[in-house]
Amino acid sequence: MEIRKAFIADVPAIEALISHFADRDRMLHRSLSELYENLRDFFVAEEEGQVLGCCALHLVWADLAEVKSLAVSETAQGKGVGRRLVEACLAEAAQIGIPRVFCLTYEVQFFTRCGFRVVDRSEFPRKVWSECVRCPKFFDCTEVAMSREVPGVVAARSMPRPPEGP
Numbered sequence: 001m002e003i004r005k006a007f008i009a010d011v012p013a014i015e016a017l018i019s020h021f022a023d024r025d026r027m028l029h030r031s032l033s034e035l036y037e038n039l040r041d042f043f044v045a046e047e048e049g050q051v052l053g054c055c056a057l058h059l060v061w062a063d064l065a066e067v068k069s070l071a072v073s074e075t076a077q078g079k080g081v082g083r084r085l086v087e088a089c090l091a092e093a094a095q096i097g098i099p100r101v102f103c104l105t106y107e108v109q110f111f112t113r114c115g116f117r118v119v120d121r122s123e124f125p126r127k128v129w130s131e132c133v134r135c136p137k138f139f140d141c142t143e144v145a146m147s148r149e150v151p152g153v154v155a156a157r158s159m160p161r162p163p164e165g166p
């Protein structure tokens with residue numbers, strides 16, 4: 001099994017994977033246009049030409065990125081694929097120089113095993129929540145905010161903050 005950056009040809013498989021779990025309320029849907037626009041964020045796990053999993057690292061600000069759209073096909077779960085996808089995102093964050101990543105998730109135990117800890121949502125700039133406005137669960141959100149430091153990256157002492165509001 002190989003973890004690699006996604007190619008254009010992977011998009012239908014990524015979309016199918018995410019839709020499978022989104023239809024079961026486990027994660028948010030991603031439209032094909034969102035996937036094409038953000039494809040450079042994505043890693044996939046591939047085995048014998050089949051996409052078994054996907055995960056994206058989305059930059060938010062100078063010192064923060066989100067790990068999102070993580071999905072591993074049911075037949076491949078429990079074999080470390082999810083962990084390897086998250087590790088690939090962490091390695092890319094380190095390479096870019098991002099000191100901290102976060103996620104919004106129902107899978108608290110999985111992300112705890114990946115070194116994340118539960119944090120208060122208010123720790124994140126409002127920009128993080130721009131996507132939530134479009135979410136049908138906006139008023140009834142039970143996702144948990146978690147974050148972790150990126151190994152090997154030291155946060156700058158003074159970092160500009162994102163502007164508040166639209």
Ligand SMILES: CC(C)(COP(=O)(O)OP(=O)(O)OC[C@H]1O[C@@H](n2cnc3c(N)ncnc32)[C@H](O)[C@@H]1OP(=O)(O)O)[C@@H](O)C(=O)NCCC(=O)NCCS
Pocket residue numbers: 021026027069070071072073076077078079080081082083084103104105106107109110111113114
């Ligand atoms: C959550 C998900 C990505 C985990 O992927 P996976 O490949 O099965 O996870 P891994 O095998 O890499 O597990 C890594 C560790 O987390 C633990 N773990 C994984 N899922 C877990 C769960 N639901 N509850 C408790 N522990 C879990 C594993 O036991 C393993 O522990 P270890 O450190 O002792 O080895 C996968 O179950 C999935 O795709 N779920 C549906 C979509 C989803 O919920 N995505 C998350 C959106 S934020």
